[in-house]
Amino acid sequence: MSTFQAPKGTYDLTPPRSATFLAVREAIAAPLRDSGYGYIETPGFENVELFARGVGESTDIVTKEMYTLTTKGGDQLALRPEGTASVLRAALEANLHKAGNLPVKLWYSGSYYRYERPQAGRYRHFSQVGAEAIGTEDPVLDAELIILADQAYRSLGLRQFRILLNSLGDKECRPVYREALQTFLRDLDLDEETRRRIEINPLRVLDDKRADVQKQLTDAPKLRDYLCDACKAYHEEVRALLTAAGVVFEDDEKLVRGLDYYTRTTFEFVHDGLGAQSAVGGGGRYDGLSEMIGGPELPSVGWALGVDRTVLALEAEGIELDLPYTTSVYAVPLGEEARRVLFGVVTGLRRAGIAADFAFGGRGLKGAMKSANRSGARYTLVAGERDLAEGVVQLKDMESGEQNAVPLTEVAAELAKRLG
Ligand code: HAM
Secondary structure (H helix, E strand, C coil): CCCCCCCCCCCCCCCCHHHHHHHHHHHHHHHHHCCCCEECCCCCEEEHHHHHHHCCCCCHHHHCCCCEEECCCCCEEEECCCCHHHHHHHHHHCCHHHCCCCCEEEEEEEEEECCCCCECCECCEEEEEEEEEECCCCHHHHHHHHHHHHHHHHHCCCCCEEEEEEECCCCCCHHHHHHHHHHHHHCCCCCHHHHHHHHHCHHHHCCCCCHHHHHHCCCCCCHHHCCCHHHHHHHHHHHHHHHHCCCCCEECCCCCCCCCCCEEEEEEEEECCCCCCCEEEEEEECCCHHHHCCCCCCCEEEEEEEHHHHHHHHHHCCCCCCCCCCCCEEEEECCHHHHHHHHHHHHHHHHCCCCEEECCCCCCHHHHHHHHHHHCCCEEEEECHHHHHHCEEEEEECCCCCEEEEEHHHHHHHHHHHCC
């Protein structure tokens, strides 16, 4: 192993690609901020219990993929594999749901960890931007979240994504369906592990990717036929609201998601340019999660979009975000005295809110101008001994190539004017 290698299943974000990541995070967050969602940040780890109870003892995430550790003090912790359980835990701890303003609308952005088999688009450390609306059962809220995710992706220029929508029923109708499904599945020709899954989480069997399993599932009872009237009406309302908003979706009754807390509305955003790991985001309603982790009844809904996969989706569609260069002015000093003076100018520009950089290390004019070019700066400031003696600097417009001498005392004002 080379010394300079990130751990398996992880990668570093370095310039210039890292700028795209920041822009994607920002693009996903912007519609949330504009819609009343407040920012929340929780620790990178939690008590293992929270995820075991919240995400579900039978899920791959909890049984196989959690990074768990025992602290020196004996606490059992896990690096967070997802954000929903943590955010709900934090909201309950801070009593946000008692402040009188329901739903509590929160958004977050951060790193998550799953010990998965790494492949393209699937990492052991990845980034999500997520949103949770806690404490209200209202189809408008489900629709709002799906619309905002759609808006975020569209604002990035993405087009080749699809929205898959399903309802998983509630605590009235799902148990009835579950039993019917179990009865059907028990008669099939399946391996030991899948047989165990039938008893613990039969809906997940529907999600099995193997062709021979899928073939046997053709006549499986459909959840759609078991939904109670309340769930049906709720789902119809969500669908109608999305349609009214012009958001196109596909009904996908096989969509069960990999986390146990979902009830009613579930959805996934998939991108067709990504191969096997096509889910760029997902979410749904989790009306029972609060009680599962020991809280009061708080019906809620949310989603998380994967930043890594969203960036891959941009690349798959050949979309280059219009990311303006950050440096506006680049200063090139020629000689010791100019270094001192121009660094003073640069400091002044920065304090005035003009993005400026400097040719460090006392390089010659040619090398320094190369750096100026690479920085993307619109203007360079060049000064040598003769300029300083005359009290001027050479201001060069890198676009037109035009250059003229500007009095030192007027440089900041002149640049402010030109940069608008
Ligand atoms: P999730 O579907 O497990 O849902 O993850 C959401 C997104 O995170 C995925 O669609 C994917 O883009 C990204 N993601 C997940 N695992 C990986 C990985 N190993 N490598 C790269 N990207 C990954 C949740 O996490 C739920 N907490 C969403 C939610 C919020 N439901 C309700 N509220």
